[in-house]
Each structure stands twice: as structure tokens, then as C-alpha cells.
Amino acid sequence: MGGKTTWKIWGLSAAMTVETAHLLKPAKAIVDSVLAEVELASSRFRPDSEVMQLARTGANNTSISPTLALLIDGALKAARDSDGDVDPLLGGELANLGYDRDFARLPAITAKGVSIIQGPLRPILWPLIQLNGTKLTLPAGTALDLGATAKAMAADLAAARVAEELDTAALVSLGGDIATAGNAKEPWQVLVRDTDADPWQQVSLHSGFAMATSSTRKRRWSHRGLAMHHILDPAFGLPAHRVHSSITVAESTCLQANTYTTAGIVRGAKALQWLESMNLPARLVGLDGTVQGTSRWPAPARKPGSVSENG
Template identity: 50%
Template sequence: MCAATADWNLWSTSAHLVVTKPSVLARAERMTRELTEAVDLACSRFRDDSELSILQSAPRFGAPAPVSPVLADLIRAALWAAALTDGAVDPTLGNDLLALGYDRDIARLDPPADGDLPVDITVGLERRSPGRRRVLLDGDRLTVPDDLRLDLGATAKAVAADRIAERIADELGCGVLISLGGDIATAGPAIDAHWEILVQDTQADPAQQVALPSGLAMATSSTRKRRWSQSGLPRHHILDPRFGLPVEPVWRSATVAAASCLRANALSTAAIVRGTDAPAWLASAGADARLVDRDGRVVTTGNWPAEEAQHSAAQHAAAVGHE
């Protein structure tokens, strides 16, 4: 069995597609582009013509409003991730991201300032009530209070990866790996029953080659990527929902393997938010995870393979291009 690959730029990151049947690569890429465009048109907060942007700019958005099946699916997934993580992943932080200067595509923001992020800038601040509990989705009717703004970026990319892998495997009858900025989903038969994944967030981070069994997923969350400068201060995109501010960068990155990319992404993002409590919390959730702290030290939980138990790269190896 041989593999074919395609790569292209997407959402200020990259898409990496691998299929085990080279004759269907063009069709698989076309399907991937169609599905990612549908997700973008449904929920991008950087497009004035996205369904979510139109809804949130309309008067009286606090009243129930009909939404498309695509947007309903994405919001349902975001609320599921919030419940799974006890609110560490919260889809109602759109206004906070705007206040921090993340009001357009990351490629158009000022580059990050020199130096690291401040150590816990939330000290002394009063905690606020969770916004996620005030969002209601009843079938295709969405209610969001006027003082909240949704941002689905933490989960929509993972949902897209899951949907793409499932559809390509089902409709084209092949094994598939799709990586959307490091959110990886797989489906169908892999070469040698697994996919070789290089887990490394930045060139300065420790690397590990691992074997991901066919049908599983992987996601990495990072405090080293999607950074920008606001009035000379460095910022990053993972916020503490209790305060609406960037979390202290206890971890450079968190990588989780799970049954779905949505679950892996939710757990990896929550690990960054939970800081020093992350290893114990991931272990209690039965998560297979790899954390890299600010000094480059590695901590693992669950069945994540030991650093020395690495697999040699195969011809179909897929490097993780983290967001």
C-alpha cells in the first residue's frame, strides 16, 4: 500500500492530507477544501459574510435565532467541549479576544514583542461567572446574550478534521490522515496499521516520533504559536475563561491522543488553561498526553509512549504542523 499527499495554506496555518489510494488524492483534496470552506463560512469571526458574524452583528441577537445545520453542529461541539473540560474551554470569549487586539487574522497582527509573557497576570482579579452556561441551542434555535460574543476557534478546526477524515474514508474507500494546523484526524486503514507522527511544536522543543493507530486522532495546543503584540505587550490566544486573559505559559505545548480530534483538542486546550494542575487532571480523565513545560521538560500521562520508545519514520510519516 502506498500513500499520496497534498499540502496547502489554510487559516494562517497549513493543511496536510494523506490518502492510502493515490488515485483519489485530487478528489480527497477537493472534498477537504469544500468542507473547510463550509466551516469558515459558518463561523469565522474574521469574515463579515460568515453566518456567525452576521448573527452577532444583528440587533437583538439575544433573542432566539435560527442557524444552519453546519453552525448548529459547530456550536453543539463547542458546548460539549466546555462541558467535558468543566469550562476550561469556553466558546464565549470573543469579546475578550477583541479587547486583547485579536480582531483580525493572526497574520495581520503585530508580531509578538520580545521576551516572554508575564507570569500570571490574573493575580488579584475577581473571577467572573461562566458565559458558556448562558448560551442555549435548542435544535436550530440559538440564543446568546447580547453581552457575549462567540468564538469557536478552539473547536471548529478539530470538528472539521473529524468530519473530513470520516467522509473521505467512507466515500473514497481509503485510509486518510488530515492535519489542519496540527489538529489530526484519521480514518480507514493506515499503512502498517498506524500513522507515524512527529510530535514537535517548534524547532526549539523536544521531538518525539510516535505511532498513532488508525482511527484515532491527535491535537496540540501551544502558547508559543498564535502570538501577537498589543501596545508592546506579548499576547497569546489561549485565555483563562475565569478572567478573559491569556493563561500563564506553564506549558509550552500540550498534545493529546484520543478517539476524536474534538476530544483531543478540548483536552489539550484545557491542559494549557489548567497550568500546574494539568497532569493530575489529564490522568483523572484517562488521557494519553504529552506536556512540554516552559523549560522544555516533558511530562506524560496515560499510555503516552516513553520518550525512548520511539518509532522510525516511514515513507508516510506525517509531521505535526501545530497551530
């Protein structure tokens, strides 16, 4: 029987399960090491992180750590795969919207204001990022935000390192970003739900696959009397228009899954058709709780006398 542990990190709920129970403690140490490396490289809330140092000095053929180079390479892949809907240069915009500190310290929403969803078009500059090995050049005046992709990559890296170093199947979950590695004897059972009040579904996740959920409901705060959420539309640098409360996608890596969930939130009403066209298993929950799925998403299990929650 496997071993499981849960904890809090980056203001998120984290969990890890290993198939070999007695390896839980060394596995947790490996995960902690990976997360510490990722945080030191990419946090926007640590003044000593590499991302914050670059925000102060800029980057012009600047040497960076292999960890940050790997994270930026993943963020650029996400930008390409989403046609720019996942933009790694939104650090300045997030800070201007008040998201300039750890989420737990942000002001709670106290008014019924709605997020600004339109404004002047911002220049799309991420294609100008130059990454050559560990040498980085950023467009002048820009700031990195690797929050979404770095978290997903951290889950991928942590699960893979546990499986490789300890020879056990592992699942790592970081705030809805779930990665697996190793050869599990049975599929992992995953509960898909954004908040306790939302419709839920249990699905089987086969070893070597990943799942991510992007939400417009959890990371919200108040800024100048308006309700904000953390997924920005890169076209405007403002919170994406809320059509879905959450989108979940299963893919071969957590980075890929998170790319499509984030881009789906940005695409709003076009998300379902787009995810279907990509032949992705995806589950979309509307603001009213209505659940839709692509053709590859598993139908909810039926119990005698029950009604499918997807309706």
C-alpha cells in the same frame, strides 16, 4: 503507497494523506469543501460569516445553518467536558485583546512584556446558550469564538467524509489537530513537535483515533506593550498563565483531544495530574523544554547509545 499533500489555510500548515494515492485529488476537493463550510459558518475574521453576523445582531431563537449548529453543539460538549475551561463565548475578550483580525496581520511581539494573567472575574455565561436544532439563543452582549473547537471538528469532519465518500483511509492535519478515518492497513506515523527547536517524538496513531496539540508559543502577538497568546483563561478572559509551551493528547476524536489540550493549558501546573486522572495519553512540554508524559503516553524509542528525550 499513499498520497500526500500540504497547504496553508487560516494561517496554519495543513496536510492530508490518503492510503489510496490516486484518490488524492478528489480527497483534497472534499477537504476543501468541508473547510469552506466551516469557515463560512464560524470565522471571526470574515464579515459575512454566521458568527460575525450573530456578533452584530445577537441571537434570540435565531435560525442558523446546520453546519454552525453542529459546531456550536461540539463547542458546548467541550465546555461541559472541561468544566468550562474551554469556553465558546470568548469572542469579545479576544477582540478586546487585539485578536480581531487574521493572525498574520497581528503585530509581532517587540517587547519583553508578559501577558496579563489576573483581573476581575468574568461572568461564566456559556451554560445559558440555548441550542434547539438549528435555533440559537445567546446571552445578551456575548460573542462566539469557536476557533479551537471548530478547527478540530473540521479535521474530524474532513477525514470522515473522505473515508466515507472515497472508501479510503485518510489522515487530515490542521495546524496540529490530526484526525483519521477509514481502515488503514498500518498505523499512521505522526511526528509530535510544536516548533523545530523543541524535542520531538514519532508515535503511531491507529486509524480512527485523533491527536491534538495546543501551544502557547505559536499564536502570540503584542497588545498595548504586552505579549499575548490565544488560549484564554475563561475565569478572567485573559491569556492563561504560561506553564507549558505545548500539550498533546490522543483521543477518539480531534474535538475531544483538543478539548483536553486546551483545558490543560488553562490548568497550568495542575494539568499533568488532571490528564492522568482522566487516563489520557498526554505529552506536556514545559517552557524550558522539559518533557513529561502521562502513564499512557508511549515512551520515546531508544536507539543504541542514545538517551531518552523525556529524561
